[in-house]
Amino acid sequence: DQQVKQNSPSLSVQEGRISILNCDYTNSMFDYFLWYKKYPAEGPTFLISISSIKDKNEDGRFTVFLNKSAKHLSLHIVPSQPGDSAVYFCAASYNQGAQKLVFGQGTRLTINP
Amino acid sequence: GAVVSQHPSRVICKSGTSVKIECRSLDFQATTMFWYRQFPKQSLMLMATSNEGSKATYEQGVEKDKFLINHASLTLSTLTVTSAHPEDSSFYICSAWGAGELFFGEGSRLTVL
Numbered sequence: 001d002q003q004v005k006q007n008s009p010s011l012s013v014q015e016g017r018i019s020i021l022n023c024d025y026t027n028s029m030f031d032y033f034l035w036y037k038k039y040p041a042e043g044p045t046f047l048i049s050i051s052s053i054k055d056k057n058e059d060g061r062f063t064v065f066l067n068k069s070a071k072h073l074s075l076h077i078v079p080s081q082p083g084d085s086a087v088y089f090c091a092a093s094y095n096q097g098a099q100k101l102v103f104g105q106g107t108r109l110t111i112n113p
Numbered sequence: 114g115a116v117v118s119q120h121p122s123r124v125i126c127k128s129g130t131s132v133k134i135e136c137r138s139l140d141f142q143a144t145t146m147f148w149y150r151q152f153p154k155q156s157l158m159l160m161a162t163s164n165e166g167s168k169a170t171y172e173q174g175v176e177k178d179k180f181l182i183n184h185a186s187l188t189l190s191t192l193t194v195t196s197a198h199p200e201d202s203s204f205y206i207c208s209a210w211g212a213g214e215l216f217f218g219e220g221s222r223l224t225v226l
Contacts, residue, residue, distance in 0.1 A: 002156070009154065036217075041122070043206050043217030044157070089157065100147070101215070103157040 003027045004092050006104035014112050021107050022057040023090035026071065028090035034101065035064060035075045038087045047088070048075070080111045116140060117209050119218035126197055127226055134192045134221045136163075136207030142187035143209035148180075151204040151220075163190040163207075195226040 007023045013019045021035075031052035036044035036111055050057040050064045050073065057064050063076045087108045091101040116139040126132050136146055161182055163169040169182035179201075180194040190209075194201055196203040206220040 004156070004158075034215075041220065041222075043117070043119070043208070043219050045217070046214055091157075100159060101160065102159070103149075105154070105156040 002105070003030075004090060004102050004104040006088075006090060006107045008107050009105070010108040010110070012110045012112060015082060016079045019075075019080045019084065019109055019111070021075040021077075021088050021090075021109065023073045023075075023104050024071055025073075025092050027092070027094075027102075028067050028071065029094050030102075032093045033064070033066060033073050034091045034093075035062075036089045036091060037105075038089060038106070044089055077109075080109075081111055082111045085109060085111045117143075117207060117216045117218040119205075119207055119221050121221060122219055123224075125224045125226065128198050129196055129217075130133045131193055131195045132197055132223060134194075134205055134207075134223075136190045136192070136209070136218050138188045138209045138211060138216075141209075141211040143190075143211065144187060146184060146190040146207055146209045148182065148190075148192050149206045149208065151206065157206065160192075160205075163188075194223065197223070199225045201225050 008025040017058040035047040037047050047063045048059050048064050050066050066073045089104045089106045090104045118137045130159045148160045149157040151157045160175045163182045163184040171177045184190040193202045202225045205207045208217045
């Protein structure tokens with residue numbers, strides 16, 4: 001049972017435009033969500049997170065939106081840059097900042113020059 | 114920043130042999146580390162939680178006798194895949210919390226022939 005789902009395996013965006021990566025979850029007990037970026041042959045690196053008490057968190061070019069009623073979150077990257085090309089994973093946990101994470105399948109983002 | 118290092122990054126072994134993967138927190142102490150496995154085009158799946166000085170906690174469906182975890186010190190956890198078979202071929206990643214953030218190792222790609 002996939003509790004965290006990223007339904008788009010890949011996404012291609014023009015450089016300078018907005019990239020929107022989506023993530024859905026099924027477990028209403030999740031209350032902390034994170035996005036990770038992963039390059040080939042490397043471990044994931046933390047990008048941005050959001051607590052369920054918020055509906056938006058922004059950090060530079062990265063903004064995460066959370067819609068609890070729809071059990072949906074999205075990551076917006078604007079403007080997109082070639083260095084953003086990577087696989088993006090969303091993850092969720094049960095307790096605020098808890099250590100066990102449940103990951104989505106990942107979305108491969110390609111930024112075209 | 115905090116760093117988690119894995120070794121080896123790649124290993125090829127014959128079916129039936131055992132393989133040990135090391136996960137080290139380089140500049141912080143980690144009482145808890147996590148081991149994940151990722152099959153191609155799938156999400157990172159938590160295998161077990163490694164606890165320093167005590168037994169690991171395994172996720173449902175993960176064979177504890179096959180995937181031996183030892184967390185003998187605050188900076189080192191090891192995962193041993195015993196009697197490896199081709200279906201154990203995967204990308205294994207460890208993680209640990211440091212300074213309020215979850216850091217991942219670079220991952221270890223295991224190929225069992």
